[in-house]
Amino acid sequence: MSDYRMTIGLEIHAELKTQSKMFCGCKNAPEAYENNREPNTNICPICMGNPGTLPVINKEAVRKVLLVGTATKSKIADFTEFDRKNYFYPDIPKGYQISQYKYPLVSGGSLAGVELTRIHLEEDTARSSHEKGDSSLVDFNRAGVPLMELVTEPVIHSADEAMNFAKELQLLLQYLDVSGANMEKGEMRVEVNISISNTDTFGTKVEVKNINSFRAAGKAIDFEFDRQKALLEKGESVVQETRGWDENKEVTFSQRSKENANDYRYFPDPDLPKLTISDIPEFSSDVLKASLVELPQEKREKLKSLGIKDSDIEVYINNRGADEFFNQVEKIVPSENIQLASNYITSSVIGISKSLGQEFTTGKMEPRNFGDMIVHVVEGSLSSTGAKVVLSELVGMGGEVEDIIKEKGLAQKNDPEEIKKIMEEIIKNNPESAEGYKNGKESLLQFFVGQGMKATKGSGNPELIKKITTELLK
């Protein structure tokens, strides 16, 4: 039997950052939730679907979806409309959700090598909680929050690829400041569609919901692959259905058989105007393009062209503070030393920041000070150990690099005579190690270098120490 190949398509929802909800004036700023945790207080007759009320389209929410579509080089719709997706569930007060069906705002395009089907705009549901045992509670504060839905083509073939796509989308949404996109907070929700097949045609797909982390998405995919494969190998078939992800047991479980689009009786919402996007000046492609920031992929390419190594690039992509500092440093440090400078940012400065409980901080250090420090390292007058001391001091206390080197006695000792004296002393005090080295135990050289660095309080030039020690031990 030939191997099964897995096919995955993603449907990702993201709550948009706007001042107000999708079709009413209720607040949607995160502050509104934080100060307003009390259930059912951030609601009004419109988002509660009371009869006789009229929804109004939130222009900013539309703009944000168009911005994402512009960043993914997708097609922005000329004509668009909102539809009612009819179904009953306690978390949708109107008995339908306003969504988009036939004419999504955005279609096509790609991200991280994955082709997109569409991106449309809809409204979020309320939150149900079933913690009370025999009864359930519904909090409508979230009902009507603008929600973007992005659908990919079924072109993904591994859990890693799926997770990579979802992470890239999260980054993009955060760079564009379109959504907080925090999965744990439910600001971004990933649903995976998975099928497997050992022929040229697609297998029956299963949709998995309730995934609240990238890790869970990967695990759910791997679990489904195994489950579907076992079914097919037994000669059974995969049922097209919606399954949930059980975070504790790390399994998927059947929730309901999949409804078809026509079960929802989609039809254009008669209360909302249809939009001709091309007639709206703020939504012209020029205006949208002009409001794009530098995107993660562009940033990667720029850093790569400067000769920065990939692991550092990913640090900058994910750490805004480090990235901003690097950009300032890049203006002062000559290009041949930029990777060296980057090493100190991604290891030492981030290390110091973490020890201070922050993602990134330069404290009292100016980019100019950092540049001076690099000059000393390049000239050989400051060792890498000394450099770390200088950085801690700069961040914590500020000051000039020259002064810190003097005060702390960090000037790297490059005087061969002085190093020779120190090493002769060390060799004299460690006759067994010296003997061992002479008898072929070469790893003992590192011991002597370590002792030399210790004796010079980290200010010895390790290369020089190594060279002199080798000569002395001949």
Ligand code: ADP
């Ligand atoms: P439905 O009509 O069931 O909503 P769609 O064709 O709209 O299905 O696709 C929904 C999602 O499922 C998309 O992300 C799509 O890429 C994915 N998908 C479609 N067919 C398959 C398949 N055979 N295997 C895996 N994913 C699929």
Ligand code: ZN
């Ligand atoms: Zn409202």
Ligand code: MG
């Ligand atoms: Mg569909």
